[in-house]
Amino acid sequence: EDQVTQSPEALRLQEGESSSLNCSYTVSGLRGLFWYRQDPGKGPEFLFTLYSAGEEKEKERLKATLTKKESFLHITAPKPEDSATYLCAVQPGGSYIPTFGRGTSLIVHP
Amino acid sequence: DVKVTQSSRYLVKRTGEKVFLECVQDMDHENMFWYRQDPGLGLRLIYFSYDVKMKEKGDIPEGYSVSREKKERFSLILESASTNQTSMYLCASRPAAGQSHGYTFGSGTRLTVV
Numbered sequence: 001e002d003q004v005t006q007s008p009e010a011l012r013l014q015e016g017e018s019s020s021l022n023c024s025y026t027v028s029g030l031r032g033l034f035w036y037r038q039d040p041g042k043g044p045e046f047l048f049t050l051y052s053a054g055e056e057k058e059k060e061r062l063k064a065t066l067t068k069k070e071s072f073l074h075i076t077a078p079k080p081e082d083s084a085t086y087l088c089a090v091q092p093g094g095s096y097i098p099t100f101g102r103g104t105s106l107i108v109h110p
Numbered sequence: 111d112v113k114v115t116q117s118s119r120y121l122v123k124r125t126g127e128k129v130f131l132e133c134v135q136d137m138d139h140e141n142m143f144w145y146r147q148d149p150g151l152g153l154r155l156i157y158f159s160y161d162v163k164m165k166e167k168g169d170i171p172e173g174y175s176v177s178r179e180k181k182e183r184f185s186l187i188l189e190s191a192s193t194n195q196t197s198m199y200l201c202a203s204r205p206a207a208g209q210s211h212g213y214t215f216g217s218g219t220r221l222t223v224v
Binding site for chain 2 (some may be wrong): 006032036041042043045046047048049076081083087096097100101102
C-alpha cells in the first residue's frame with residue numbers, strides 16, 4: 001500500500017530560524033512528488049513537482065529536494081507570511097492519482 | 111490569471127437536502143477532481159473525471175455523485191445530505207497531457223449540514 005508520511009505535524013519557528021519539513025514515502029515507483037502550500041480556509045496552492053532522486057527546486061525562501069525515499073522542504077530565514085500548512089503528495093508509477101500526506105502546520109513568529 | 115472557481119465559499123444545508131457543489135475551470139484542463147478535507151484525515155478523493163462525460167470513483171464515493179457535461183464544469187452532488195458530510199470540499203484540475211503535473215485547486219466550499 002502506498003504511504004506518505006509528513007513530519008513534524010506542527011512546527012513553530014522564530015522569524016529567520018531556518019528549518020526543514022520532511023515527506024517520506026513508500027510507493028511502487030515514482031511518477032512525481034508534489035509540494036503544496038495551504039493557508040487557513042483556502043485551497044492548496046501548488047509549489048513544486050520533483051520527478052527523480054537528486055532533483056531540487058527553489059522558490060524564494062523554499063527549496064525542495066528529493067531522494068529515493070523522502071523529500072525535504074527547506075525553509076531559509078522564514079518570515080511570518082510563510083506560516084501555512086505544507087502538503088506533500090506522491091504519485092506512484094502506473095497511477096494517475098497522487099496520495100496526499102496529512103501536512104505540516106508551520107507557524108513563524110515575528 | 112488561470113483559476114478554478116467554486117461557486118460557494120460557505121454553505122449551510124439541512125439533513126436530507128440534495129446539495130449541488132459547482133466547480134468551473136478556465137484552463138481547458140481535461141482532468142477534474144473532488145476532494146473533501148477533514149482535520150486529522152487529510153485530503154480524501156471522492157470522484158474524478160478524465161474528460162467530458164467521464165467519471166471515476168475515488169476512495170470515498172458513497173453518498174455522492176458527479177456530473178461533467180461540459181469540459182470546464184464538474185459538479186458534485188450530495189443526494190441526501192447527512193451531518194457526516196459536513197466538511198471542506200475542494201475541487202481541482204490538471205491537464206491530461208501532464209498527468210504527473212500538480213493540481214490547481216479552487217478556494218474550497220465549507221459545507222455544514224445541520
